[in-house]
Amino acid sequence: MRLLVLNPNTTASMTEKIAAAARRAASPGTEIVAANPARGPASIEGFYDEAMSLSGLLQVIRETPDVDAVVIACFDDTGLDAARCLTDIPVVGIGEAAYHMASLISNRFSVVTTLARSVPALEHNLHRYGLWSRCGRVRSSEVAVLELEEPGSNASARIGREIARAIADDRAEAIVLGCAGMTDLTERLAAEHGVPVLDGVSCAVTLCEAMVRLKLRTSRLGGYAPVPQHKLAPA
Amino acid sequence: MRLLVLNPNTTASMTEKIAAAARRAASPGTEIVAANPARGPASIEGFYDEAMSLSGLLQVIRETPDVDAVVIACFDDTGLDAARCLTDIPVVGIGEAAYHMASLISNRFSVVTTLARSVPALEHNLHRYGLWSRCGRVRSSEVAVLELEEPGSNASARIGREIARAIADDRAEAIVLGCAGMTDLTERLAAEHGVPVLDGVSCAVTLCEAMVRLKLRTSRLGGYAPVPQHKLAPA
Amino acid sequence: MRLLVLNPNTTASMTEKIAAAARRAASPGTEIVAANPARGPASIEGFYDEAMSLSGLLQVIRETPDVDAVVIACFDDTGLDAARCLTDIPVVGIGEAAYHMASLISNRFSVVTTLARSVPALEHNLHRYGLWSRCGRVRSSEVAVLELEEPGSNASARIGREIARAIADDRAEAIVLGCAGMTDLTERLAAEHGVPVLDGVSCAVTLCEAMVRLKLRTSRLGGYAPVPQHKLAPA
Amino acid sequence: MRLLVLNPNTTASMTEKIAAAARRAASPGTEIVAANPARGPASIEGFYDEAMSLSGLLQVIRETPDVDAVVIACFDDTGLDAARCLTDIPVVGIGEAAYHMASLISNRFSVVTTLARSVPALEHNLHRYGLWSRCGRVRSSEVAVLELEEPGSNASARIGREIARAIADDRAEAIVLGCAGMTDLTERLAAEHGVPVLDGVSCAVTLCEAMVRLKLRTSRLGGYAPVPQHKLAPA
Amino acid sequence: MRLLVLNPNTTASMTEKIAAAARRAASPGTEIVAANPARGPASIEGFYDEAMSLSGLLQVIRETPDVDAVVIACFDDTGLDAARCLTDIPVVGIGEAAYHMASLISNRFSVVTTLARSVPALEHNLHRYGLWSRCGRVRSSEVAVLELEEPGSNASARIGREIARAIADDRAEAIVLGCAGMTDLTERLAAEHGVPVLDGVSCAVTLCEAMVRLKLRTSRLGGYAPVPQHKLAPA
Amino acid sequence: MRLLVLNPNTTASMTEKIAAAARRAASPGTEIVAANPARGPASIEGFYDEAMSLSGLLQVIRETPDVDAVVIACFDDTGLDAARCLTDIPVVGIGEAAYHMASLISNRFSVVTTLARSVPALEHNLHRYGLWSRCGRVRSSEVAVLELEEPGSNASARIGREIARAIADDRAEAIVLGCAGMTDLTERLAAEHGVPVLDGVSCAVTLCEAMVRLKLRTSRLGGYAPVPQHKLAPA
Structure with missing residues (x-):
């Protein structure tokens, strides 16, 4: 099982620390793919940072296709709802x-x-x-x-x-x-x-493992209906 | 008084229609500055579109300094909280x-x-x-x-x-x-x-007029504390 | 536009002060008609005073027909619901x-x-x-x-x-x-x-102005259905 | 024990019917004193009627001193809070x-x-x-x-x-x-x-009996603090 | 009228004290039948004690048929819902x-x-x-x-x-x-x-008296539907 | 890791079915210990059955010490709070x-x-x-x-x-x-x-696995404080 652990800010040292925590929490067969957006705020502190990180964060998800679930590793659960419209694999925020x-x-x-x-x-x-x-x-x-x-x-x-x-x-x-x-x-x-x-990081990693094992997928009805194809073109 | 009426999607005909509605609602002395982001989704339908419009939307606000208030003209009040961290002039969502x-x-x-x-x-x-x-x-x-x-x-x-x-x-x-x-x-x-x-458009326009008249400004305490200067550099 | 600013207590000096605040908040074309009931409590402090002011307060509204909206200038929004059954012009409490x-x-x-x-x-x-x-x-x-x-x-x-x-x-x-x-x-x-x-006084005055401009009227369905004519005879 | 059962509207036949129901519900030793205001609406249907009945209703309570509890016999619990500021005997609404x-x-x-x-x-x-x-x-x-x-x-x-x-x-x-x-x-x-x-009538009568037996009295702290003497003069 | 006042713990001295309080609160014609389970915790302090007292508590109710209402005399309202499925006479918790x-x-x-x-x-x-x-x-x-x-x-x-x-x-x-x-x-x-x-003891006693007088019975629809006969056999 | 999957009713065929579902959901290294109380209701349908199953259910937990977590396999989460006072290993209800x-x-x-x-x-x-x-x-x-x-x-x-x-x-x-x-x-x-x-069964099994992996334990502060030793003697 491969989990994308996505730090929404661009501070690589923090991505490292989060990845290490995720690996400590993960089961033996789980591979942790840690990433952060290429551009955006260096830390997420409040509403503005959250908004400015979204485009980069969603790009990482779009461009990391071969994973079984996504952990969003910022406590305000940055972009959680948007990510769930992009894919039906489990997406879990650490908050x-x-x-x-x-x-x-x-x-x-x-x-x-x-x-x-x-x-x-x-x-x-x-x-x-x-x-x-x-x-x-x-x-x-x-x-x-x-x-x-x-x-x-x-x-x-x-x-x-x-x-x-x-x-x-x-x-x-x-x-x-x-x-x-x-x-x-x-x-x-x-x-x-x-x-x-x-x-939250270890909680989210193990929840994702549980959901993948159960084959739980995000609902496609209502608010998480899939984004139409023509809207997925790069911005 | 100048109000920025900001359509978060990129469909210019809709920006026109919204601007016309805003002008019908506005008082005689109020100038309506209508705008939409240069890039982003053509319509906001759900969480993903909302997320993908934010960076463009906030850029418009940053680059339109001489206004007295901002109307965010999409019903999910796209980027409302983030905008309030950018400026203390009134920002009102049409929702x-x-x-x-x-x-x-x-x-x-x-x-x-x-x-x-x-x-x-x-x-x-x-x-x-x-x-x-x-x-x-x-x-x-x-x-x-x-x-x-x-x-x-x-x-x-x-x-x-x-x-x-x-x-x-x-x-x-x-x-x-x-x-x-x-x-x-x-x-x-x-x-x-x-x-x-x-x-919502006409409700928001008249609410902004009221708030400007009352000199009401967004609180700088807590969640809408101003974004630090170094985070305002272009993404 | 004429706004009735109605102080529910009978203290004329307070009515004056409220009227002055309302005039400071109002737009140039807005005329403020300040009033208070002829009888009732001199101050509204709690449930009993509120109840005892209602009959006088509603009489003022019934007898001041040529106004475009009503501000109820006591913070417990005295008689707000009852006033909305009397007329469909906007009635706004300062609370x-x-x-x-x-x-x-x-x-x-x-x-x-x-x-x-x-x-x-x-x-x-x-x-x-x-x-x-x-x-x-x-x-x-x-x-x-x-x-x-x-x-x-x-x-x-x-x-x-x-x-x-x-x-x-x-x-x-x-x-x-x-x-x-x-x-x-x-x-x-x-x-x-x-x-x-x-x-609250200035907030209510500008909200009333906004509502009058938008031609918003109190709903006649449900709880604010108009009082039947035979019930409007003087008590 | 004497209970004042107070019909807030002025329809005497309804007061009779309510009194009969109250007597059926009451314990042997309980005397039901039924009353209605001398003036006010003939029926309470909505917010306006409720407001217009209050002054008469509170007058009945003020002028019926020798009772142990009060039932307010209209389903919107007309004037309940105001009545509790007038006296510390139990006041119960039928709603x-x-x-x-x-x-x-x-x-x-x-x-x-x-x-x-x-x-x-x-x-x-x-x-x-x-x-x-x-x-x-x-x-x-x-x-x-x-x-x-x-x-x-x-x-x-x-x-x-x-x-x-x-x-x-x-x-x-x-x-x-x-x-x-x-x-x-x-x-x-x-x-x-x-x-x-x-x-509600029989529920309120038996609740009042229970409260009188328990010597429960309305709190004098906070919202039901007693009305100051100078405010009790007739309106 | 006979009320079962049921102390869910097994401490007889406390049952006595509760019975005395219930008798002080009761009307002249009301007989208080005080009881406690034969087995179970000596005091109810938290979730575990509550659970361990239920079987004994429900047995007392099943075996005390000739009463008009039941008071459950522990503040967490031990077994209240279960008791209401056993009988349609009023069951009131002191909480x-x-x-x-x-x-x-x-x-x-x-x-x-x-x-x-x-x-x-x-x-x-x-x-x-x-x-x-x-x-x-x-x-x-x-x-x-x-x-x-x-x-x-x-x-x-x-x-x-x-x-x-x-x-x-x-x-x-x-x-x-x-x-x-x-x-x-x-x-x-x-x-x-x-x-x-x-x-709570005196409140519950007088509430039960009121409910018995009003012939109010627990609903048999939905959650308090009667327990099927075959499930009432002794455990 | 050993999980106790506890069917609160006494129907062995249902315990079997639940155990099979639990085993399908569990990770390779997880052993499922399925059990049901020796006495109590054959099905849990409503408040009374729930109450009558608790003593047997808690006995099973007390007498099955060598497990790492407990799943309570009835949808009303029978005895969940009581079980958490008995032990600090994770206890999860399927509801x-x-x-x-x-x-x-x-x-x-x-x-x-x-x-x-x-x-x-x-x-x-x-x-x-x-x-x-x-x-x-x-x-x-x-x-x-x-x-x-x-x-x-x-x-x-x-x-x-x-x-x-x-x-x-x-x-x-x-x-x-x-x-x-x-x-x-x-x-x-x-x-x-x-x-x-x-x-719920498979959700609870995987949640327990996650919690055991994270070494999460039920809090000992407040409502889930451990039951005092003298109260754990058999009823």
């Missing part, structure tokens, strides 16, 4: 993957993400996925995406502070780390805080 | 404009749009705007966007059939026409069915 | 006007009103308008309505304190001032707190 | 009473009321009471309130038709009759349709 | 009873229960009853159920602390005590905090 | 598994289950899982659970009729088969109706 998985091990979860500017996009998604009532709060740690790539930043401490608040104030029973770049902090934070901590 | 206005003259409204594939995007928007409980149903007439441009189609009859059902089955007290291309059918359908029928 | 406008410039707004006793009525309205999910919190400043009329009160400071909390705790991106008597504090508070602050 | 009771014997109930114009007011109430999700649909029989007073009308058949639809289409497990004037049809319709049918 | 009653005397109530582990079960119930929007917060006092039976514990002080927070932070207008074992603290806490405090 | 998976391939799904009496339990679950807004309707085919075991019944045709209605009337984009006994109809119905059809 939705983590929310659904967290719903299976807790009564309520909270999300700790990067900047305040990214929070409303995650809240919109939770509303439309229907899982808003399962979420205590979407919290920002004020750690920027690319700061997570810098050794020596105190990112972990700042994220941990929000986890502690989520447990005390939101009565969160599980924590979702709301950025693909936080993936390597997962285990340490779980141990420190005594709470399940979910990383 | 949200019509929903808010319909909420002021009815207890419940229904939407009649083009194709079934476009319905979920409108439903997502209604959820996140909070107005889902005000909407009876989003109905599709199965009239394609560009069919609305063809003289002699029976578009009006097919849309009328859904209006009749909305009144009888959804107990809709007002009807929102869910496509910028339906703007010139508004008055006839209202007269035929004895119900207020709202056209 | 709903501010909530809809705030929804166009922010992901989430909070309301700062007068007394705790007034809060549940506003919360009821937000629920039924559907905009509850857009509102962070309805906060009371414990400044009474008529205290706002007194020079030298520290009303502005107390309201400002709640604005600061709304930004920090509710993550509000915009603030709605929840009382017609707060209209002249709007600009100062916006400047002090660096956040859009909305005044 | 809410029937909805709460129906929630104790069914997973979902539907309401069958009089005219379409009355439906949105009931829907607003269900939203704010929180019981909207328990209600399948609010249906109108198009039987006017005063038609229920006429012998020989086919009201029962028309109401029965909506009950049958509610069971089949809404999957209602119980039916709430949405008008005080339908009280004497309850038993017959229940027998005919094999479904529990609830009459 | 739902208190929530419905609190909705009649306040705009918003908060719940103060025992342990954090019990909170999600109550939250689930509030969601499905529809009354979630009426509840400010479900708070835990960290007083265990059986600790309430011990003289000299400072249970009352710890519960009182949460009541104070509910009034200040949740803006609760009424308090529901979320455990049958708290029934004898009701009056004192109400007096201390100046807020209505509801005890 | 929730199918709903979450359907949310990843469609904008809206409908459920087709057995009898009308089973519908409200599924609706309650959808509400509390948060996925109610993703579900078009829960439909009953009026095929009883054990009828599915009989060769020659026209179960498939009756279920198919509801699928057709779900696509046309609910605008469902995917179908969830709401009974473990329908598992072998999945592929045929999907092919016949051109829509993804989800079987």
Whole structure:
């Protein structure tokens, strides 16, 4: 099985880190094809970056035909709906993957993400996925995406502070780390805080494996009806 | 006052029609600057078209600086959130404009749009705007966007059939026409069915005029925080 | 165009202040007809005052026939539904006007009103308008309505304190001032707190202008069906 | 124990019918004091009638001091919130009473009321009471309130038709009759349709008895804080 | 009238206390039959205890045929739905009873229960009853159920602390005590905090009396259809 | 990896069928341990059967210690919350598994289950899982659970009729088969109706595999805190 793990931003070091996390999570027979768009924003922080990454992101999907499923590895599930109109193989966003998985091990979860500017996009998604009532709060740690790539930043401490608040104030029973770049902090934070901590990349990889095994395909009725051929010509 | 009325698709005849509707709705002192992206889909029908139009749409906004407000003239409010991060002048989508206005003259409204594939995007928007409980149903007439441009189609009859059902089955007290291309059918359908029928283009134009007069600006806190300068370089 | 701006309480000085705010917001060709009931409560603070003002308020509407739209200038949108059964010209409450406008410039707004006793009525309205999910919190400043009329009160400071909390705790991106008597504090508070602050009176005036221009009329189907003639005789 | 059963309209024959129903439901030691306002609409059908009945309705409560609880015997729960600010004895509307009771014997109930114009007011109430999700649909029989007073009308058949639809289409497990004037049809319709049918008058009377026995009083905190003395002077 | 008041746990001293509270609340003609299962958990604290008590609880109902209604005297409304399939006499849980009653005397109530582990079960119930929007917060006092039976514990002080927070932070207008074992603290806490405090046992007893008087029976349509005879054989 | 697939009813032929479906879905290295309680109802149809199966079901979990995860193979997710308090290995219900998976391939799904009496339990679950807004309707085919075991019944045709209605009337984009006994109809119905059809058993098996691989464990905070040792003694 081949999974395309698609980092919507253009920062290759982050693509590497995500690919490594995906490979750790994947089953033995699964090949991870990691990619990022050739052009677009270097980090996705808020609505504008998300919009500007879409054309490059969809191009990667169109040009990577021999895969069995696609993971969209940004926490706002960038371009998820559009990608599902392009192909009927499973397409899973790391945000939705983590929310659904967290719903299976807790009564309520909270999300700790990067900047305040990214929070409303995650809240919109939770509303439309229907899982808003399962979420205590979407919290920002004020750690920027690319700061997570810098050794020596105190990112972990700042994220941990929000986890502690989520447990005390939101009565969160599980924590979702709301950025693909936080993936390597997962285990340490779980141990420190005594709470399940979910990383969206690994959640999405294993969900895709499950869906491929079950031969589940995106519906072709309604909102994900296939894009007409004449609209698929390169922009 | 200058308003940019931005048709997110590249069909110039539709831009013309929208511009004419906008001018009919505008106050005497308001200048309508109509535009569409240079590249992108010829019609916006569903999630993929929406995604593929964004880069062109945002470019038009960046390159049209001397306006007082922006109307996004596609019913799925294409790129609305991203545009609000680009500038703090009012940006109003024709979908949200019509929903808010319909909420002021009815207890419940229904939407009649083009194709079934476009319905979920409108439903997502209604959820996140909070107005889902005000909407009876989003109905599709199965009239394609560009069919609305063809003289002699029976578009009006097919849309009328859904209006009749909305009144009888959804107990809709007002009807929102869910496509910028339906703007010139508004008055006839209202007269035929004895119900207020709202056209998003004119609703958005007058809302923008109101907001400019009130000096209302998009918030710079949270989700609409301004895009950092280095991210505004051309893609 | 003539707009009836109707203060539901009987305090003439407040009617004056509201009229002045309405005139500042109105377009050149718009005439503001300000009025208040001859009898009823001197301030509307909670459910009982609201109920006791209705008969006088509806009498003013019945006896002021030559207007193009009506603004109900109390934040609980006193008698809004009843007024819409009396006439099909637009009737807009300053509460709903501010909530809809705030929804166009922010992901989430909070309301700062007068007394705790007034809060549940506003919360009821937000629920039924559907905009509850857009509102962070309805906060009371414990400044009474008529205290706002007194020079030298520290009303502005107390309201400002709640604005600061709304930004920090509710993550509000915009603030709605929840009382017609707060209209002249709007600009100062916006400047002090660096956040859009909305005044319902000016929002409602410009919305009415927009609706009149669009020839939008209240639906006659369902809940706003016209009152039968024999029920319009004076009580 | 003395209960004031207050018909908000001025039709004495309907007050009689309601009083008889209340007496049938009441416990031996309970005295029913039936009343209606001296002035106001002869029937409450929609928002305008509701507003015009309030001043008379509240006057009756103010002038009937020696009672232990108040039943508001109109299905839109006319003036309920205002009445609770006037006194801390229990005040129960027949609409809410029937909805709460129906929630104790069914997973979902539907309401069958009089005219379409009355439906949105009931829907607003269900939203704010929180019981909207328990209600399948609010249906109108198009039987006017005063038609229920006429012998020989086919009201029962028309109401029965909506009950049958509610069971089949809404999957209602119980039916709430949405008008005080339908009280004497309850038993017959229940027998005919094999479904529990609830009459709000008897539900409210027994709820008031329960609350008086429990010494439950309306909260004085927040929205039902007592009206200040100077506002209680006659209008 | 005979009411079965059924304590789902096996602690006889608690059954006694509940029976005494039920007798204080009951009308003169009402006989209270108190019972608890012969086997099962000694206290119900969370989902597992609830599940393990069901078989014994339903056996008591099956073997106590000559009663007119059943009160389930545990705050998570243990086995409520199952019991309603066994018999069509009214079955009322003390949780739902208190929530419905609190909705009649306040705009918003908060719940103060025992342990954090019990909170999600109550939250689930509030969601499905529809009354979630009426509840400010479900708070835990960290007083265990059986600790309430011990003289000299400072249970009352710890519960009182949460009541104070509910009034200040949740803006609760009424308090529901979320455990049958708290029934004898009701009056004192109400007096201390100046807020209505509801005890579910007495609420449920009087609701059952009301329903019996009204001859209301659980619906036999849909989810509460009677259990087929062959499934009623002893397990 | 060993998965306990637990059929909550006592019908061994159904346990066999479920085990076969689980084995088809499982990865090569996964061992399926199928079981059913020794006592309890022969089919789970509604609230009473669910309650009566819990004690036996939890006993099986307590007495099957060497497994890595548990699938509860009844569509009402019988005893799910209680089981999560017993152990921190993943416990997944086939209902929730199918709903979450359907949310990843469609904008809206409908459920087709057995009898009308089973519908409200599924609706309650959808509400509390948060996925109610993703579900078009829960439909009953009026095929009883054990009828599915009989060769020659026209179960498939009756279920198919509801699928057709779900696509046309609910605008469902995917179908969830709401009974473990329908598992072998999945592929045929999907092919016949051109829509993804989800079987909860295979969804739950692959979700458990994913969770075991990710070392996700049920949270020990809040509602799923471990049952105290003294409460685990046999009933």
